[in-house]
Amino acid sequence: MENNKYSPVDATPVKSFFVEMLTRDIELSDAILDLLDNCVDGILRQRKNSSGEKPYDGFNAKIMFDENSFSISDNCGGIPWDLHNYAFRMGKDPENRDNDLPTVGVYGIGMKRAIFKIGRQCLISTRNQEDCYEVEITPEWIAEPDNWDLPVYESSQPDKEAGTTIVIDKLNEGIATYFGDEKENFTRELTNKVRTHYAFILDKGFEVEINGKQVGAKPTKLVFNEKIKPYTYQTEMDGVKVFLSVGFTRPIPSQKEINDEQEEKRYSSMDAGWTIICNDRAVLYCDRSELTGWGEASVPRYHTQFIAIAGIVEFQCNDAAKLPTTTTKRGIDASSPLYLQVKNKMREGMKLFTDYTNHWKDDADEAKRQIALGNPYTLDKIKKEVKIETLKMNPVKSGLKGAQFKPKLPRPKPKEPTTKQIAYRKDLDDIQTVQRYLFGDQEVSPSKVGEECFDQMLKEAQQ
Ligand SMILES: Nc1ncnc2c1ncn2[C@@H]1O[C@H](COP(=O)(O)OP(=O)(O)OP(=O)(O)O)[C@@H](O)[C@H]1O
Ligand SMILES: [Mg+2]
Helix, strand or coil, X not given: CCCCCCCCCCCCCCHHHHHHHHHHHCCHHHHHHHHHHHHHHHXXXXXXXXXXXCCCCCCEEEEEECCCCEEEEECCCCCCHHHHHHHXXXXXXXXXXXXXXXXXXXXXXXXXXXXXXXXXXXXXXXXXXXXXXXXXXXXXXXXXXXXCCCCEEECXXXXXXXXXXXXXXXXXXXXXXXXXXXXXXXXXXXXXXXHHHCHHHHHCCCEEEECCEECCCCCCCECCCCCCXXXXXXXXECCEEEEEEEEECCCCCCHHHHHHHHCCCCCHHHHCEEEEEXXXXXXXXXXXXXXXXXXXXXXXXXXXXXXXXXEEEEEECCCHHHCCECCCCCCXXXXXXXXXXXXXXXXXXXXXXXXXXXXXXXXXXXXXXXXXXXXXXXXXXXXXXXXXXXXXXXXXXXXXXXXXXXCCCCCCCCCCCCCCXXXXXXXXXXXXXXXXXXXXXXXXXXXXXXXXXXHHHHHHHHC
16 A cells, blocks of 8 residues: 555535535425424423323424515524534434434434525524524525534524524525415415324424414324224334324215215315324325335225225334434335335235225215214324223234234125025916916916916006
8 A cells, every 4th residue: 555646535525515416305395394393303302201192282383484585483492502513514423313302303404405495595593591592604605615614603682482593595596486476385385284294293282383374283083983993003113113093084985975086076085095104293194005005915006985094103213213214204215124014014904994995885874874973083092092991902923013903894784685486386287278378379488477477466466
């Protein structure tokens, strides 16, 4: 190596990679969800080990935008100064993870990626306990390739409650259109994404406002009554807790409803399919593809007739890197060994309800009566039933271990036969006499003669 004519090469990252490149792979609305994810992580830091029904109560985030600027303001505890060494860097060391918390953040890139996606000028003001500071990103800093230091100032509004406000100006060209001319459409898209991906978090008390309007929660609920209960499974693998429930969200559709749906007269199909939640955040919402087991093994492909079937799988882990989600956290990592094993259970459960739908399709009215009893349950309520053992779980001995409740869903009774055979013997002469009486000279078989006798008597009887 002594005579090596080569000198080491420079492998430092290039700033424009983060600013121009990384931001291309993420949609604007998803980048904004990243900012909301950070609020949730902020709450988790505030409320370590908090349980109870509404752990996010009292926390909120307000998003505002127009053609000139974007802002998000929260009261979720602020960015601890302890984190300053990594919070503003691109990417993070595994050492810097909040190891004892089920956070959403993993990679140390979400906030920065969202900022660069939106604009060139940004002020992050935050208050956490005694610390109250502001970090500024300017177009000049972005343009300077070798300067990675960001200035920090003591905050100018020190008496605010603990939380963070991010204001982004000098919007990127395309972004100004989304926030300006396309504001109405984009607001609708973003609201929908928050409503669905944050359904469980909103249901647990977190409040999100977009341009002054509060986003309502829309959690999946499953029918739970004497006759129909959801298939439920739970396990823990390598520190990841898994809870799965699949069942009906509504009565199975009649043929007319299927036709209406196919002609898009209604949009109820939107609630069908699988929702996958990682640390409270839905990473997949109402999926009806092979990714969640539809059309695989013995499960049929999704079709409108299965409009009533929905499932939820929840993965929870203090080390967010173990969750089976993609880097953008808007999808499932389909090759994750944990997910593949859980998917077998998803299929097993789903099959019970596709079978039920098929068995009852000719008697949708009776099935409707069975399903309509009582109120549907949220996932939390189902968990409670498991805890108090009204939903009795049994150990699973093969495949992925764990415990499950496999409902015995009603089957239609086999139909009573509607016909019966009549047979009798008569004297040949007598048969011929009756044949002549009924058919004249026409040649017919004795059984035809018997049938005609019956038909004539029936006619008489029915008069
Ligand atoms: N509004 C906020 N409230 C509290 N903490 C925040 C807020 N915004 C950012 N942070 C914290 O700053 C750090 C950096 O956030 P960033 O989103 O860039 O990375 P991350 O959340 O660690 O990982 P990921 O890339 O997976 O989102 C994180 O620890 C995050 O929790
Ligand atoms: Mg984050």
